[in-house]
Amino acid sequence: xxxxxxxxxxxxxxxxxxxxxxxxxxxxxxxxxxxxxxxxxxxxxxxxxxxxxxxxxxxxxxxxxxxxxxxxxxxxxxxxxxxxxxxxxxxxxxxxxxxxxxxxxxxxx
Numbered sequence: 001x002x003x004x005x006x007x008x009x010x011x012x013x014x015x016x017x018x019x020x021x022x023x024x025x026x027x028x029x030x031x032x033x034x035x036x037x038x039x040x041x042x043x044x045x046x047x048x049x050x051x052x053x054x055x056x057x058x059x060x061x062x063x064x065x066x067x068x069x070x071x072x073x074x075x076x077x078x079x080x081x082x083x084x085x086x087x088x089x090x091x092x093x094x095x096x097x098x099x100x101x102x103x104x105x106x107x108x109x
Contacts, residue, residue, distance in 0.1 A: 003046050009033040011103035018042065018098070020091055021107040022064040029061055029108075030094070049097055057094070060086050084109055 008016040009032075019031045019039070030042045044054040063086065067079045074080040087108045095104040 003032075003042070005032070011105070013103050015101065015103045018102045018104050019107045020087070020094065020104055022061050024065060024070070026061055027058055029057055029090075030104075047098065048101070049094070053090075053093060053097060057090055060090055 003016075005016040011017045017033050019033055020029050021031065022029045023041075026041055028041050028044045030044065030047065031039050032042050033039045044057060049057075060083075063083060067075045067083065069075075074083070087106065091104065091106045091108075098104055
């Protein structure tokens, strides 16, 4: 699947910007940012990511769904710290894989 990135916000690098954060029930933590301020989720299959990284990103989304409640927050502080640690590692790997094609911006802490 090819992505049309013409209306995407471009970071200082001139590359299309992907924001990385989770939301309830989403299978992808990667979101495009449009110049008009809007955005939408980007299917992981639309990006040149290895299969194991796609699986890890989906697992991170599931971890959020299973351990965070919009009313009560995280199940415990250790779970919150684990989520952040997982996110940092996934961000570093995703940014490295997409380097030169996209600018990945973490928005999960």
